[in-house]
Amino acid sequence: MSKLMPLLSANFGQITPTSVEEYIGTGGFTGLRKALKMTPQEIIDEVKTAKLRGRGGAGYPTGAKWQQLYDIKHFPKYIVCNADEGEPGTFKDKLFLEKDPLRVIEGMTIAGYVFNAQEGYIYIRGEYAAQQKVFQEAVDQAVAAGYLGENILGTEFSYHIHVMTGAGAYICGENSALLNSLEGKVGRPRVKPPHLAEVGLFEQPTLVNNVESFANIPTIVQIGGEKYLSYGTAESGGTKLICLSGNIANPGVYEIPFGITLRDIIFDEELGGGPAGSKKVKFYHLGGQSGPCGFLPQLDTPYCYQALREKGLSVGSGAIVVLDESVCVIDYLLTVTQFFIHESCGKCTPCREGNKQIHVLLEKLSQGKATKADLQLLQRLSNLLPKTSFCGLGQAAATALSTCLKNLRSEFEAHLTGNCPAGVCFTKQESGEQ
Ligand SMILES: Cc1cc2nc3c(=O)[nH]c(=O)nc-3n(C[C@H](O)[C@H](O)[C@H](O)COP(=O)(O)O)c2cc1C
Ligand code: SF4
Secondary structure, eight states, X not given: OOOOOOSSSTTTTTSOTTOHHHHHXXXXXHHHHHHTTXXXXXXXXXXXXXTOBOTTTTOOBHHXXXXXHHHOOOSOOEEEEEEOOOSTTOOSHHHHHHHOHHHHHHHHHHHHHHTTOSEEEEEEOTTOHHXXXXXXXXXXXXXXTTSSBSSGGGSSOOBEEEEEXXXXXXXXXXXXXXXXXXXXXXXXXXXXXXXXTTSOGGGSOEEEEXXXXXXXXXXXXXXXXXXXXXXXOSSSOSEEEEEEEESBSSOEXXXXXXXXXXXXXXXXXXXXXXXXXXXXXXXXXXXXXXXXXXXGGGTTSXXXXXXXXXXXXXXXXXXXXXXXXXXXXXXXXXXXXXXXXXXXXXSSHHHXXXXXXXXXXXXXXXXXXXXXXXXXXXXXXXXXXXXXXXXXXXXXHTHHHHXXXXXXXXXXXXXXXXXXXXXXXXXXXXXXXX
């Protein structure tokens, strides 16, 4: 039986992305038409029944988030779609933007109707200039066809979507930094509480959801929450778009039902197809640079929020980077840490300085200069960052390190005695290179 489940991605490559007519031909806007005949609470109840969880990384239950905002009786409210997609190894929102933007527009419009909002914003990362163009064109076409803009489908509901550009900072994917950036301020995270549902964009109640989260909404409304839930597991409703990359035979984006195992994802011929070359899989990095690394004994874990969490793993953004035996864990973590040093906004000390110190210690390990005390300090820093950093970036920066320290300890210790099991470190010194 196929392990693919193209519930949301069925239109990819099949229709002209900006054609309202072709979108309608595949069942598009049926969700919106149905939603406009429902009460907002009925729609929220379907999202709750579906057990949809946010696809941006944190996995917060979308129904609960919608209920919180709905219960706040303060207007105007704003809808914001997070299309910053800055998490390395993650490239699935890009496909919605360029291959089926009308689905995202439909999801955002249903949200606009639920919260009686008149303005929606989509914040697209600057690197996605081509996708932004397609999305804007799709917005224009939807307005022209009466599915967006004034008096949508002849109702009293009017709703506009504004397409905005990010400037390439990873921190601007964090929802409060994103709102600051949208307001024209420096993209740094805000103190929470107050939560964005109360004080969000322009200090008004605001919904921030990921592109894939919004893309789910038309289907949930169309087929009902119960049916949608049945595609996944009892607690993780529906499907997930995963992004496979690294040392893998078939890199790419795949839509899978929740519940198949990590082994299926990495090794099944229809999906990852196993490692790219002759080397065996050593570990895999889940959910982007801020996610945990998984190891061989965890391969039979079902891919769903609960089962992964029980094993100290997570879905995160849906990224899965596979690393084979040619990869040195220290060398890999050096690149992860470089990313966080580059992207730290510098507001708080644990993240700004802690990542630099982690890098210093990893470099010492990679050069064969580290001591046991250095390894202990590395462990302490990996415990410290999640507890003391101001926002999610610093809180998650040492997650990969922690999981590797726990599961590949012997490889760290080997470096203390000048031995790199992957044969990556020390070769420069041995060959006399500078
Ligand atoms: C440093 C950082 C970067 C983030 N980047 C993104 C991103 O690129 N896209 C995204 O949807 N969520 C990102 N998030 C998560 C958002 O803060 C937020 O949880 C999400 O947009 C909520 O939508 P969801 O509930 O639909 O997942 C990031 C969080 C952090 C801490
Ligand atoms: S943890 Fe601190 S320094 Fe790092 S990005 Fe967040 S606020 Fe900025």
